[in-house]
Amino acid sequence: MSEPGRDVDVVVVGGGAGGLTAATQAARRGASVVLVADGPLGGDCTHTGCVPSKTLLAAAATGRTFDDAMAAVHAAVERVAATEDEAALERVGVRVIRGRGEMTAPGRLRVDGAELVARHVIVATGATAALPTVPGIDAIGALTNEAVFSLDRRPDRLAVVGGGAIGCELAQAFARLGTHVTVIEAAERLIPIEDPDASAAIASALALDCVDVRVGVRLEQATADGTYRHLHLADGADIAADQVLVAAGRRPVTSGLGLERVGVEVDSAGRIVVGDTCATNIAGVWAIGDVTPFGGFTHVAGHMGFVAATNATRTNRLRPAAKVDRRVVPRVTFTDxxxxxxxxxxxxxxxxxxxxxxxxxxxxxxxxxxxxxxxxxxxxxxxxxxxxxxxxxxxxxxxxxxxxxxxxxxxxxxxxxxxxxxxxxxxxxxxxxxxxxxxxxxxxxxxxxxxxxxxxxxxxxxxx
Incomplete structure (x- = not known):
């Protein structure tokens, strides 16, 4: 399928759920595919998101100790990651290049000094945890989902900033492992994007697990002394904790991709603007998953990867393009x-x-x-x-x-x-x-x- 002067049909930048699906789907459709990744294959979901968090929840629900629960987390991550490694991708026709990809022009990428030329580029670099703009929060060593699963001892007291799905899930897991947990949410209720009746049910469930839930209150400052990290709230309360976990939003990973140089449109939050076909405003450049406004879920990233790869390798232009149907995206908070x-x-x-x-x-x-x-x-x-x-x-x-x-x-x-x-x-x-x-x-x-x-x-x- 590749053209004269082209190294490859499709280059996928990013090895998370969306990137893996896009690369695999493009290869299955007969394209020559290179996947460029500068982090572990499987991305956030496998290593610091869905897989470890759901394993921790399951272990906590069965009464396992913190050490046993973390051992189960690492075993699950290792097992899932083994199905997504370079050997697995090579078996389906995807070549993996380790490094950071940067677009120098439409269809041209630089990877650690080497040049790649492709008919299509699919950007799947995802998102990373964002710290809120609160004085002192970046100086107290706050955890995010990217570090919390590396803890080697159970904190006696944990403060969770953010009462969305991630915050509620990890709050319940740590509470069941024996940690005293406080959840701080600026909105008037937990998981505020969901039905109020659902929010009430989760608040009741967390209360049964002895989680201290503070809603409708703003975090104003974070400090630390020799013993505790302190979160100072707008209502005058001071929450002292061994560890602080921030689960209050994510930001797209777009730095160094060369988007401005190529002219790819981004929104005010820095996310790549795409339509329901996953196409950007630049022909031959596609974007999927959390790096776009459509993201937020692993299953959405995977579906977008399928759509983008299908459209990038479409040879019959009379056939309608594949589209992402945002009406039917399920959302799940895996609390109990x-x-x-x-x-x-x-x-x-x-x-x-x-x-x-x-x-x-x-x-x-x-x-x-x-x-x-x-x-x-x-x-x-x-x-x-x-x-x-x-x-x-x-x-x-x-x-x-x-x-x-x-x-x-x-x-x-x-x-x-x-x-x-x-x-x-x-x-x-x-x-x-x-x-x-x-x-x-x-x-x-x-x-x-x-x-x-x-x-x-x-x-x-x-x-x-």
């Missing part, structure tokens, strides 16, 4: 209980003529048999174009809180992806007794009075 959502929340659906069908797990037989009745399924549906509500409304979103929420949300994402109306979901036979029967129960509530299911117009505050 889990929080999973897709599409719009109830508050976002208010004013759209949408209705909500909600079933609490106290009315779901599997939850009763498991003695895990805390949680709910909330389906959001609205009229379809032209057909309106004939045969049932179209699914617009869902929020699930429960032990298997992350697994259950996939069914709703598929229903939304295929534009399934609620009647089909209600008529689908679900095995009894399973957690997923709660989805069928909720969908049935759109059509009939169903025990335990409340159906109502979507409310602006989304609150119970």
């Amino acid at each position: 209980p889990e929080v999973a959502s897709v599409g719009v929340t109830e508050a976002e659906a208010a004013g759209m003529g949408a209705r909500v069908a909600e079933v609490r797990f106290a009315h779901v037989d599997r939850a009763i048999t498991s003695a895990r009745e805390t949680g709910f399924v909330k389906l959001i549906a609205g009229p379809r174009p032209l057909l309106r509500s004939l045969g049932g409304d179209q699914l617009l979103g869902a929020t699930i809180v429960g032990p298997r929420a992350g697994e259950m949300i996939g069914e709703v994402a598929l229903a939304m992806r295929t534009k399934m109306f609620t009647g089909r979901l209600a008529q689908t036979i679900h095995a009894y007794p399973t957690w997923s029967m709660a989805i069928q129960q909720a969908a049935t509530g759109f059509f009939f009075d169903t025990v335990g299911v409340e159906v109502r117009p979507a409310r602006p505050d989304g609150a119970p």
Whole structure:
């Protein structure tokens, strides 16, 4: 496929989830592919994100010691990383070059002094943890997800700055390992991008694990003495801790890529601007994952990698380009209980003529048999174009809180992806007794009075 004067068809810059998927997909489609990486293959997800954090959560839930939990973390990372190494990529036709890639012109890259010429460049450099602009925070040795899994002893007291998904997950894990944990969140509730009912459920769960949750309060200053690190809050409180973990946002890794030289457009946050085909404003340059505004999740980075590689290697221009469907991106917070959502929340659906069908797990037989009745399924549906509500409304979103929420949300994402109306979901036979029967129960509530299911117009505050 390569042209005369071209070294390679596709160069992928970055070896995280998005970069690995893009490189593999391009190679499978017959392209010659080089992947340029200056860090460990697998990136943040494998080494400092999803894999270690979920392993730590699982170990903490089973009552393992801190040392045993960290040993399990390192073993899991090593095992997963072995499936993503250079040998694995070479087997599918991807050549790996170690180094930092810099674009010198469209289709031209410099890697540690060597030049590469390619038909297409896919930027997949991801993002890194960002420290908030708080006086003293950069001087107290605060941890981020990039360092917390390297701790060799359990902190007695841990302060977590940020009450989003990462902050809540690690707060619960460390609390279950025996650490006294305080979570500080500037917003009025935890995981503020999610349904308020879900936020309340997680606040209750963290309280049961003796986590001290401070919401609606701003961190003003950080200091340290010979014994503790201190976080000074706007309400006058002083939180003393052995370690401080910052989980309050991420910034794209774009420095040194040569974006300005090539003319690639970036937004005010420094993220590369792309459309739903993952193309930038420069022909032959694509961007995927957390380095773009579309990122934030490993599964999104992987999907974008698939889309970008498919489009970069497309030979039949009469066929439509692949696109990223942002309507159906599932989000999961892996606390206990889990929080999973897709599409719009109830508050976002208010004013759209949408209705909500909600079933609490106290009315779901599997939850009763498991003695895990805390949680709910909330389906959001609205009229379809032209057909309106004939045969049932179209699914617009869902929020699930429960032990298997992350697994259950996939069914709703598929229903939304295929534009399934609620009647089909209600008529689908679900095995009894399973957690997923709660989805069928909720969908049935759109059509009939169903025990335990409340159906109502979507409310602006989304609150119970």
